[in-house]
Amino acid sequence: MSARAPSSILMILGSCMSLQLGAVIAIPLLAQFGAGLTTGARLLISGLLLLALHRPRAFGWDRDTWKAVLLFGFAMAGMNGFFYAAIARIPLGIAVTIEFAGPLLLSAALSRRRRDLGWVLAAAAAIAVLGFGEHGGGGGGDRLDPVGVGYALIAAAFWAFYIAAGKRVTTRMPGQGSLAIGILIGAFVVAPFGVGAVGDLAATVPAVLIPLVGMALLSSLIPYSLEFVAMRRMSPRIFGVLLCLEPVVAGAAGWLLLGQTLTWVHVFAMLVVVVSAVTVTVSQPAPPAHALPGRRGAASAGRAGPGGLPQHLG
Template identity: 50%
Template sequence: MTESQPAGHRYQPVAVLMVLGSCLSLQFGAAIANGLFPVAGPWGVSAIRLVSAALILLVVTRPRVRGWTMHTWRWLALFGLSLGGMNGFFYAAVQRLPLGIAVTFEFLGPLALSAALSRRARDLVWVGLALAGVALLGLDSFRGATSLDPLGVFFALVAAAFWAIYILVGARVGSMVPGQGPLAVAMSIGALAMLPIGFSGALTLVVDAKLLGLAVLTGLLGSVIPYSLEFAALRRLPRNVFGILLSLEPGFAAGIGALVLGQSLGVGSWVAIVLVISASAGVTLSEQQRRRPAPVSEPEAHKS
């Protein structure tokens, strides 16, 4: 078993479907949240999203925290803070950047993690392809095809760092404590961390039933469903594969941004997103081939 392989699990194709479902749900949640930014701001929307998601998960999972050691709680605290930071800074980026571009920059976190965990030259080729896609986004912006807000890019890069931490710590927590209870507790910690920053904005959503309903829907689509799927996938996939599989998110985000939010991208930006998605497909196929058992010759197969 390699260092990046979760203990006790083999590579499972169903985990890939979990990541795809997570990508789709997460970007629909972000699209809905985008409509709430003018009312509550990104930090207020992020806070109410995490609070509603935490409450749903706590009711559904009813985590049994008795017996959790202080060591476990320290990892859970780091997991929760990474969740909160990733959500807050991502929404701050989405307020200033098209959804597809914000997610593409944010993906630099999982991409850097995949590069650090890779042990083969072939993996680094896929990482380089994804980097070329991100570089093309920047070139497209400088040429004027897509105007990028520098502060929005900065927020997306901060979210990228939190995303990498989320993957590493989530894999560790998932191997320490079974079930979805740890995710519910971590979501609660992330919500508490975001509340002081987004309290005033969140309050404007709470007093309006319609806006509150949309905010809760954002929590369900943007947190409960995707993070539950990702947390389950983290127990089944190597961290380097999980990290680069998430590069599919820019494609989902760009498509949903165009369909739901009417955000159009230049040709260069679409090419960049395709490059990143190709890197994801390449590293996934490469990992499947590496883990496929070597064929056994007929004489060897009959040896006792």
Template identity: 50%
Template sequence: MKEILCIIGSCISLQLGAALAVQLFPVASTWGTAIVRLVTAGMLLCALVRPRVSRWTRTQWGAVVLFGASLGLMNGFFYAAIGRIPLGTAITIEFLGPLLLAAVLSRSLADALCVLLALCGIALLGLDSLTGSALDPVGAVFALIAGGFWVCYILASQRAGRLVPGQGGLAVALLLGGVVLVPLGAPGAATITTDPSLLLLAAGTGLLASLIPYSLELAALRGLTPNAFSVLIALEPVFAAFFGWLLLAQPVTVLKGAAVCLVVAASILQTLTTSRRRPKKPASLEPVSC
């Protein structure tokens, strides 16, 4: 029960952090907001865990650098997406990345059904954009790119988790992720750092969207199998749609709601069918969302 509450708390914190970040977009840009969020969370986590980077080998550093680059680009493109399209829609589209990765690695009739369900969900989003409020195509592309980097993040995080014990790899990866985005968002990040009120808001975003959910998920993984974790984290598009409606006044139409349900169902089905075919492995560093 405690682990389930941790996952639910993580989903809530992530979406609250994303909704809070949207308030910074007009003055600091999406890229600048992502930089400050990642760097703030990385500094806080480094202060807590004090990673002994001087003892890391070249292999460990290489794994953490790839981890940080994928983490930064995943977050940057996701923020660029929610700057143009609703939060729930962006999360739903982004979920295609991990889902397709699982399908490619498994290859079965059940996997094909999962992909078909997810594609039907995306088709419903497209239909909704034609019959209701138009869906910004650039925002949708940004969400797809974020999903692609989520795939890279999953692979890089698993490798970094095996090579670097504890949370030190995550702490440094957060800092590196912010650095990767500097060419795209340096002016916006500078705007935040020169205004105490904006800096406080950005710090809250870093806590809610990075430090708290990552810590809760790592705590949950100590008592959950990867299969159970993946099923629970698939609820994230639902929370995203709810908080987008509650905090950002983003409407949830019938078609959008159906699209979210189809993607969530595809993710759960993918997880359940995969777990039946493969022996359970101990979790190291599971994929987390934006």
């Protein structure tokens, strides 16, 4: 790594922490307004901020480009909406860990190596323990909300879809303009699911405006800004390894800031997923020079997940 590597590592860790702080802010908003309105508000504010920063010339896009961006926005809506629905019901660290199954499975499928498949099966077993095991301190906790676990699994599927859609967008359009438009499309896709809570939001706008903007900044603008700089300074492999620590950061944030407790079994299962993700990432072949971060054509619409693939907003 270059001499700037330590600062780049701090940027990635700062991005992970920013994302989880945004999720911590979102949880009380979810209890008040539901996943639909909270997700829609976050995407709308984030999209407008990014639109003002990058000012994409969307009117010049052809039909195929618009189709790719529409799919990207739809994937983003499903990934964020179901993730927020999940963290409203189950602990943050567990939700992030379960959601990690999406990019991990996709990375292993693309590699087509038995060794990677073995790590995916290990992660799947750990996720099954998280989903069906007991939760709470001691040994007599309650089982996790199965609906919340189901939402996290659906979010994982949308995360994998988002990776594929994001890759297609960035090969057609380098830069971040498509990200702004995709986020706004995602906001409009989610909007109908939050219509019922619009009255509650309107009645409390002055009080909740700061949390809403803070959620958008911490969950999108700040982490993306940090990661795009870091991506230009380090290899996709190292970038992906660092982002595999996200379930650990999420678990710590849930414990420290939300008082969410985890059993030792859950902690061990989360570590198995992290180790699996790191191993699959490290085992990927090095990309050609023209695909390194900062070069034209490098993935830039999302975060780099296991194997250096674009990751997600959540």
